[in-house]
Structure formats: structure tokens, C-alpha cells
Amino acid sequence: MVKKAGDKYHAIIDAAVKVIAEHGYHNAQVTKIAREAQVADGTIYLYFESKDDLLISLFRLKMTRFVEKVKHQIELVDTVEQKLYQLIYMHFKQLAMDQDLAIVTQIELRQSNRDIRKLIGATLKIYHQLIEDLIRQGIDEGKFHQQLDIRVMRQMIFGTIDETVTSWVMKEMKYDLLSLVQPVFFLLMNALKCK
Amino acid sequence: MVKKAGDKYHAIIDAAVKVIAEHGYHNAQVTKIAREAQVADGTIYLYFESKDDLLISLFRLKMTRFVEKVKHQIELVDTVEQKLYQLIYMHFKQLAMDQDLAIVTQIELRQSNRDIRKLIGATLKIYHQLIEDLIRQGIDEGKFHQQLDIRVMRQMIFGTIDETVTSWVMKEMKYDLLSLVQPVFFLLMNALKCK
Amino acid sequence: MVKKAGDKYHAIIDAAVKVIAEHGYHNAQVTKIAREAQVADGTIYLYFESKDDLLISLFRLKMTRFVEKVKHQIELVDTVEQKLYQLIYMHFKQLAMDQDLAIVTQIELRQSNRDIRKLIGATLKIYHQLIEDLIRQGIDEGKFHQQLDIRVMRQMIFGTIDETVTSWVMKEMKYDLLSLVQPVFFLLMNALKCK
Amino acid sequence: MVKKAGDKYHAIIDAAVKVIAEHGYHNAQVTKIAREAQVADGTIYLYFESKDDLLISLFRLKMTRFVEKVKHQIELVDTVEQKLYQLIYMHFKQLAMDQDLAIVTQIELRQSNRDIRKLIGATLKIYHQLIEDLIRQGIDEGKFHQQLDIRVMRQMIFGTIDETVTSWVMKEMKYDLLSLVQPVFFLLMNALKCK
DNA sequence: GATGAATGAGGCTTCATTCAT
DNA sequence: AATGAATGAAGCCTCATTCAT
Numbered sequence: 001m002v003k004k005a006g007d008k009y010h011a012i013i014d015a016a017v018k019v020i021a022e023h024g025y026h027n028a029q030v031t032k033i034a035r036e037a038q039v040a041d042g043t044i045y046l047y048f049e050s051k052d053d054l055l056i057s058l059f060r061l062k063m064t065r066f067v068e069k070v071k072h073q074i075e076l077v078d079t080v081e082q083k084l085y086q087l088i089y090m091h092f093k094q095l096a097m098d099q100d101l102a103i104v105t106q107i108e109l110r111q112s113n114r115d116i117r118k119l120i121g122a123t124l125k126i127y128h129q130l131i132e133d134l135i136r137q138g139i140d141e142g143k144f145h146q147q148l149d150i151r152v153m154r155q156m157i158f159g160t161i162d163e164t165v166t167s168w169v170m171k172e173m174k175y176d177l178l179s180l181v182q183p184v185f186f187l188l189m190n191a192l193k194c195k
Numbered sequence: 196m197v198k199k200a201g202d203k204y205h206a207i208i209d210a211a212v213k214v215i216a217e218h219g220y221h222n223a224q225v226t227k228i229a230r231e232a233q234v235a236d237g238t239i240y241l242y243f244e245s246k247d248d249l250l251i252s253l254f255r256l257k258m259t260r261f262v263e264k265v266k267h268q269i270e271l272v273d274t275v276e277q278k279l280y281q282l283i284y285m286h287f288k289q290l291a292m293d294q295d296l297a298i299v300t301q302i303e304l305r306q307s308n309r310d311i312r313k314l315i316g317a318t319l320k321i322y323h324q325l326i327e328d329l330i331r332q333g334i335d336e337g338k339f340h341q342q343l344d345i346r347v348m349r350q351m352i353f354g355t356i357d358e359t360v361t362s363w364v365m366k367e368m369k370y371d372l373l374s375l376v377q378p379v380f381f382l383l384m385n386a387l388k389c390k
Numbered sequence: 391m392v393k394k395a396g397d398k399y400h401a402i403i404d405a406a407v408k409v410i411a412e413h414g415y416h417n418a419q420v421t422k423i424a425r426e427a428q429v430a431d432g433t434i435y436l437y438f439e440s441k442d443d444l445l446i447s448l449f450r451l452k453m454t455r456f457v458e459k460v461k462h463q464i465e466l467v468d469t470v471e472q473k474l475y476q477l478i479y480m481h482f483k484q485l486a487m488d489q490d491l492a493i494v495t496q497i498e499l500r501q502s503n504r505d506i507r508k509l510i511g512a513t514l515k516i517y518h519q520l521i522e523d524l525i526r527q528g529i530d531e532g533k534f535h536q537q538l539d540i541r542v543m544r545q546m547i548f549g550t551i552d553e554t555v556t557s558w559v560m561k562e563m564k565y566d567l568l569s570l571v572q573p574v575f576f577l578l579m580n581a582l583k584c585k
Numbered sequence: 586m587v588k589k590a591g592d593k594y595h596a597i598i599d600a601a602v603k604v605i606a607e608h609g610y611h612n613a614q615v616t617k618i619a620r621e622a623q624v625a626d627g628t629i630y631l632y633f634e635s636k637d638d639l640l641i642s643l644f645r646l647k648m649t650r651f652v653e654k655v656k657h658q659i660e661l662v663d664t665v666e667q668k669l670y671q672l673i674y675m676h677f678k679q680l681a682m683d684q685d686l687a688i689v690t691q692i693e694l695r696q697s698n699r700d701i702r703k704l705i706g707a708t709l710k711i712y713h714q715l716i717e718d719l720i721r722q723g724i725d726e727g728k729f730h731q732q733l734d735i736r737v738m739r740q741m742i743f744g745t746i747d748e749t750v751t752s753w754v755m756k757e758m759k760y761d762l763l764s765l766v767q768p769v770f771f772l773l774m775n776a777l778k779c780k
Numbered sequence: 781g782a783t784g785a786a787t788g789a790g791g792c793t794t795c796a797t798t799c800a801t
Numbered sequence: 802a803a804t805g806a807a808t809g810a811a812g813c814c815t816c817a818t819t820c821a822t
Contacts, residue, residue, distance in 0.1 A: 024308070029815090029816060029817085030817060030818080031816080031817095034784090039783090040783040040784055041783080041784060041785095041817090042782070042783055042784065042818085042819075043781085043782055043783070043784095045818070045819080046781070046782075050817080050818080051816095051817060051818090107312070110305045113219065113220075113221050114219045117302070148378055148382065149375075151362070152359065152375060152382065153382065155355060155358045155359045155362055156351075156354075156355040156359075156382050156386075158358055159354035159355040159356070159358025159359065160350060160351040160355055161354070162354060162358065163350045163351075163353055164350045164351075164354065167346070170316060180344075180347060183343055183344055183347045184347060184351070186343070187347065187348065187351050187387070188351075190385055190387075190388075191351075191383065191385045191386030192382070192385075195390070203806095203807095224791060224792085225791075225792060225793080226791080234807080234808090235809055236792090236793085236808085236809065236810095237794075237795080237807075237808060237810095238806085238807055238808070238809095239793095240792095240793065240794080241807075245792080245793080246792065246793090414698070416698050419794090419795060419796080420797080421795080421805095424805095429803080429804090430803060430804040431804080431805060431806095432797085432799085432803070432804055433803055433804070433805095435796095435798080436802070440796080440797080441795095500695045503610075503611045504609045504611070507692070511755055538768055538772065539765075539768055541752070542765055542769060542772065543772065545745060545748045545749045545752055546741075546744075546745040546748075546749075546769070546776075548748055549741075549744035549745040549746070549748025549749065550740060550741040550744040550745055551744070553740045553741075553743055553744025553747065554737065554741075557740055560706060570737060573733055573734055573737045574737060574741070576733070577733065577737065577738065577776045578741075578776065580775060580776045580777075580778075581741075581772045581773065581775045581776030582772070582775075583775075585780070593785095593786095614811090614812065614813085615812075615813060615814080616812080616813090619788095624786075624787090625787045625788055626813090626814080627787060627788060627789095627814080627815075627816080628785085628786055628787070629814095630813095631785070635814080636812095636813065636814090
């Protein structure tokens with residue numbers, strides 16, 4: 001397999017995102033992706049072991065970048081409140097700016113098979129970790145409840161954010177996702193903060 | 196098409212749930228479902244127009260019952276707090292008791308194709324409606340925040356509950372889902388309540 | 391198998407003609423024919439051995455009646471010219487009056503499988519025989535050519551008549567078939583007569 | 586879809602003709618045709634959209650060539666008598682030389698479904714046109730009857746020729762079709778000519 | 781490295797026929 | 802005699818993957 005460095009590696013991944021967003025997971029045949037990437041069908045197999053490998057790589061690449069950006073932005077601010085705000089803002093911002101990616105991650109990729117889902121689950125753990133670190137900081141600083149299960153808190157944060165994005169995608173992105181940063185932040189802070 | 200009344204209608208749906216839970220959405224062939232239901236392949240087409248129709252019917256039937264039970268239980272109590280508690284409790288309870296159904300609704304059915312997902316979305320609206328009614332009651336009674344978008348509140352409630360169940364399923368149901376009723380309820384009340 | 395005498399025997403055959411004319415040979419399922427005949431699916435198998443048997447019986451019954459009528463009418467006149475005229479007239483007349491039957495015999499039944507076609511061929515022989523008898527009379531009376539192969543003459547008569555009807559059916563019976571009796575008779579007489 | 590130029594396009598069509606002639610229309614499964622053409626099942630779908638498309642293409646290709654040859658041969662002679670003779674001769678000659686094709690066009694393809702039959706009808710129009718042009722020439726030259734409907738004349742010519750071939754095929758080609766060119770020509774000339 | 785024609789396994793669905801009532 | 806729910810065999814087509822060029 002060729003190293004990832006090549007232009008084509010990213011061209012294929014981007015083509016996959018576009019094709020899946022446009023035609024749906026079940027209509028994203030290898031041939032279609034190859035045509036969109038302007039390579040031959042066989043070329044895809046020089047860069048990826050299988051179609052599954054392409055999809056996993058796609059999710060991993062995009063997710064890693066996604067998390068990296070959130071993480072980087074969070075490190076620029078100090079208080080846990082600001083960090084949570086940045087997390088929600090960056091999450092919404094990135095998907096609002098790349099609507100194809102939003103469709104793919106919120107809807108289409110969830111239709112993939114078990115093995116892919118498992119690996120996606122593994123990739124998501126990094127993001128979950130990030131959220132749990134944030135929660136721990138909040139608890140340490142005495143700002144968040146101490147008795148609550150961190151996992152449950154994380155599930156609330158991720159669940160709320162994820163459901164908000166999914167609803168927005170399902171409504172065909174007809175409203176401004178970023179306008180929901182504020183209310184979502186408010187609700188989550190309310191839920192978590194130690195009064 | 197034969198009427199739904201027959202034993203076989205439900206036998207087929209139950210067989211489908213079991214086969215999908217066991218083998219996954221993409222390995223739930225009609226032949227497998229038929230064998231599990233102890234009918235011939237063709238018999239399925241006496242009760243359902245297509246495999247898609249079977250899956251949609253499955254979800255609609257189970258979801259309708261699900262919502263009916265939650266709705267019924269909620270009506271037995273008065274305060275909005277009790278209602279929210281019952282909602283979470285019933286949601287977790289029903290899926291904890293029918294783990295095959297949990298796998299199917301949380302994981303496998305989300306892999307279905309666009310058309311099925313659309314109809315599933317329509318069915319879910321009933322549940323969303325139920326939650327929003329509950330929120331409105333809370334607002335009317337002056338217990339919940341008034342300035343917040345009801346949709347965002349609903350997304351938080353549903354997103355948190357759904358993510359909690361999905362995480363539990365992904366962890367292969369190794370812990371007691373019902374033990375999370377209390378903390379989830381606490382967090383959600385915290386988030387919503389007007390202080 | 392029940393005897394043919396019953397009402398249902400003919401009800402089923404007539405239903406078959408109607409269903410095939412309406413929906414085409416490949417969409418004439420047993421269930422549809424049964425419903426049209428107002429009997430149960432299984433009842434058909436009390437009167438016919440198989441669907442093929444029904445179709446063969448249908449053709450044989452209709453064909454026999456058809457030929458009988460032509461034969462009877464021909465016997466009422468003396469000269470071979472009058473007989474040929476009656477043959478063409480009766481052929482066109484009967485199909486013009488029963489357009490469903492016309493569709494079935496000219497178009498749909500020709501789509502049936504090999505075995506049915508073979509038996510249909512056998513049934514057609516009676517009609518061929520009738521035509522050849524007529525030709526022989528013409529030759530004997532010194533009115534038709536004597537050197538020509540009777541089979542070729544018969545093929546011309548039948549071929550011309552049959553193609554004329556088929557063309558009419560293909561044109562959705564938009565013109566009056568009976569207006570073609572005269573010209574077809576004229577052409578055929580021209581061809582055959584000894585000058 | 587790959588272009589028709591490839592060897593395989595014709596290999597598949599020829600295989601289809603052979604399989605249909607040998608096993609009959611209803612027993613000409615895609616798998617059988619593929620095996621005969623020595624390609625994989627899927628390969629057929631690189632060259633044809635569907636099985637129907639293959640059958641239509643088959644008929645169109647063979648029919649077009651057929652008509653082209655007849656047309657070409659007719660143009661080599663001047664008088665309408667010679668042209669009619671060539672038409673009959675070429676028609677019989679081509680089918681006598683390719684008996685598989687004869688079986689397919691006279692018997693099996695007529696068993697195809699409505700859509701295929703419609704397109705076959707359209708293709709046949711070219712041939713009908715050719716015959717009618719010939720008739721018009723005969724009339725213009727004062728050799729054929731002028732009062733007769735050209736359509737009826739064409740139906741006689743085509744009907745007689747077609748029935749002659751069909752009878753020959755049904756008799757399992759046990760006699761020499763070409764020996765019928767002369768008598769058929771004689772009969773048709775007799776019918777049409779202005780005396 | 782790149783191509784793209786060829787492969788072939790596998791599944792949904794139809795419908796003539798049966799048989800318990 | 803009549804019913805009609807149940808049967809199950811059989812076929813068209815898709816598409817991820819390969820490999821000769």
C-alpha cells in the first residue's frame with residue numbers, strides 16, 4: 001500500500017465524503033468514489049485495503065482533525081466554563097462549515113456495518129476522553145457536582161450536542177446551528193454546575 | 196395482504212428483532228428471519244410488502260407500544276418531576292428488559308437505508324412530542340426555564356437518554372442500566388429547572 | 391377433476407380471457423383469474439390440471455367454437471368464392487366482436503411457453519385443414535391453380551388473414567376490421583384463381 | 586456501460602441466440618447465456634442494462650442487418666418483379682442459413698413480454714416500410730393494382746412470407762425453405778399484378 | 781504506480797400449486 | 802365441492818475486489 005502522503009490519498013477520502021453526503025451510504029459505490037476522485041477503481045486499493053478501510057480511515061482522519069481543533073481551542077482558554085463553551089462552539093462550527101461532513105458523520109456513517117461501527121466507536125473514545133477531562137477539571141475546581149458519575153455527565157454533554165446536530169441535519173440545515181451554542185451551553189452548565 | 200391480526204404477523208416481527216439483534220442488520224436475510232419465525236420465505240410477503248416494509252413495521256409497532264407505555268405511566272403521576280422520572284425510568288426499563296430490542300433500536304436499525312430512516316424519523320416524532328408536552332407543562336407550572344427554546348430542551352432530554360442507552364449497549368450491557376435513572380434524572384432536572 | 395359441465399368451468403375460462411386481455415399474459419396470475427371468476431384459487435385446480443391446462447383449454451374451446459362457426463357458415467354457400475369470402479368475413483367478424491379474444495389469440499397467447507404453443511399448433515391444424523379443403527375444392531372445380539403446392543396456398547391465406555388481424559390489434563383496433571374483408575378477399579382470389 | 590465495439594458484445598448476443606434457440610425463451614437464464622458466451626454473469630451487465638435490453642438489442646441488431654441486406658440486394662435490380670423476388674429470396678435465404686436465428690425470431694422472441702414486443706414492433710416497421718416502398722413502385726409503374734389499400738397489400742406480402750417461415754420452423758425445418766421462393770413469388774405476383 | 785474490464789457470490793421477491801378445514 | 806393461507810424453488814442483478822496490461 002502506498003503511503004498516505006500522496007495527493008490521491010486525501011483526494012479519495014474527500015471524494016468519499018462528497019459522494020456519501022450526496023448519494024447516501026448505500027449508494028456510495030467504489031466506482032462512484034473513484035470517478036469523483038478522478039482515479040481508477042483499482043487505484044483506491046493501492047491506498048486502502050478495502051472499502052471498509054477507506055471508510056474507517058475517512059472517519060479517523062476527519063475525527064482526529066476535529067478533535068485536534070477542539071482540543072487546541074480549548075487549551076487557549078482557562079476556565080472550565082470557557083472550555084465547555086469552546087467545545088460546543090467548535091463542534092457546531094466545524095460541522096456548520098462542512099455540511100457534507102455533517103451529513104456523513106451524523107447520518108450516513110451510522111449506517112455502516114458492525115465492524116466499521118466498532119472502529120468508529122474506538123475513534124470516538126478520544127473525543128469522549130476530551131470531554132471527561134474537561135468534566136474532571138470542573139469537579140477539581142469545585143465547579144461541577146462531585147457525586148455524579150463522570151460517565152453519565154459525559155453522556156449528557158455528548159448526547160445533547162450530538163442530538164442537536166443530528167436534528168439540525170435532519171431538518172436539512174434550514175436554521176443556523178451556531179445560534180444554538182448559547183442555549184446548549186446554558187443548559188449544560190445548569191445541569192453540571194454545583195450550586 | 197393478510198391482516199395483521201394473525202399470529203404470524205407478530206411471529207415474523209419478533210423473529211426479525213431476534214435475528215437482527217443476533218446477526219446484525221446486514222446479516223438479517225429474509226431466509227434467516229423466515230426460518231426463525233418458522234414460516235416459509237414467501238409467507239413473509241403475505242404479511243409485509245417487502246423487507247423494508249417489515250423493518251418499518253417492526254420499528255413502528257415496537258415504538259408505538261414503547262411510547263404508549265411511557266405515556267400511560269406518565270399520566271399516572273401529577274408533578275412534572277415525577278413525569279420526567281417516569282419517562283427516564285420507563286425508557287431504560289423497557290430496553291433493559293428486552294435487550295434484543297435495545298440492540299435493534301440503538302444500533303442496528305440506524306444502519307438501515309434512507310427511506311427506512313425517514314419513516315423511523317416520522318415515528319420518533321411522537322416521542323419527541325411527548326417530551327415537548329412534558330417540557331411545556333414544566334414551563335407552565337413555572338418550574339422550568341421560560342426563555343429557552345423548547346426544541347433545544349427536548350434535544351437535551353432525548354439526546355442524554357439516547358446516548359446513555361447507546362453507551363450501555365455498546366458496553367454489551369455489562370452494567371445495570373436502571374441504576375442510571377437517578378443520576379440522569381438529577382442532571383436533567385438540574386439543567387431545566389428554574390432556580 | 392370436475393366435469394366441464396359446471397358453470398365455473400366456463401366462468402374461469404372467460405375470466406382468463408378477460409384478465410389476459412387486460413393485464414397481458416405475464417401478468418395473468420392464477421389469483422387474478424380466480425378473483426375475476428369469483429372463485430377461490432384452489433377451485434381452478436378442481437377444473438384444470440394446471441395453469442397451462444387452463445390456457446390450452448381456453449384456446450381449444452375458443453378455437454373449436456371459432457372453427458365450427460366458420461365451417462357452418464361456409465357450408466351454407468356453394469361456390470368456392472363465396473366460401474372464401476365467408477371464411478374471411480367470419481374470421482374478422484368474430485374477432486371484431488370479441489376484442490378481448492382478439493388480443494388474447496393474436497398477441498398474448500403467442501407469449502406462452504413451448505408446450506402450450508405446441509398444443510396450440512395442434513389445435514390450429516383443424517383450421518388449416520378447413521382452409522386446405524377449401525383450396526382443394528377450388529382446384530377440383532378448376533378455379534384455382536393446379537400446379538401450386540396446397541400448403542403454400544394455405545400459408546398465404548392464413549398468413550394474410552392473420553397478419554391483417556394482428557396489425558389491427560396492434561393499432562389498438564382503431565379502424566373497422568370488417569372493411570378489410572373485401573380487399574383481402576379480392577387479393578386472395580387474385581392470387582389463387584386460374585386465369 | 587462499455588462500448589458495443591468489444592468482442593464480448595457480439596459474443597453475448599450470439600450466445601443468447603443460441604441458448605434461446607436451444608432451450609426456449611423461458612429457459613434462457615442469464616447464467617446460461619453467460620456460460621455459453623464464456624463470460625461471467627456480471628459481464629453481461631457491462632454491455633447491457635438488463636436482460637430485456639439484451640433481448641431487444643439482439644432483435645434490433647439482427648433485424649437491422651437483415652433489413653439492410655434485403656434492401657441492398659433489392660437495389661441491385663430494377664424491375665419491381667425482380668425486387669419482390671429478391672425480397673422473398675433474401676428473407677428465406679437468411680433464415681435458412683441461420684436456423685437458430687429463425688427459431689428465435691419466428692417463435693421464441695414472440696413469447697417475450699409487452700415492452701420487448703413493443704420495441705420489436707418498432708423495429709419491424711422498417712421492414713414494413715421497405716415492403717410498402719416496393720408496392721408503391723409497382724403501382725407507379727402501372728404493374729400493381731391502384732385501387733387497393735397499400736397497407737392491406739403489405740399485410741399480404743409480410744403475412745404470407747412470415748407464415749411460410751413459421752410453418753417451416755414448426756415443421757422443424759424438415760424441408761427446403763428456398764424451394765418455396767418460387768411458388769410464394771408466383772402467388773404474390775398474381776395477387777398484386779394489374780391484369 | 782495506475783488502469784478499468786472482468787469476476788461471481790449472494791439476496792429479495794414472485795407465483796403456481798397444495799392441503800387442512 | 803370449495804376455500805385461501807401457506808409453501809419454496811428459482812432467477813435477475815449488484816458491486817467489492819482482482820489482475821493483466
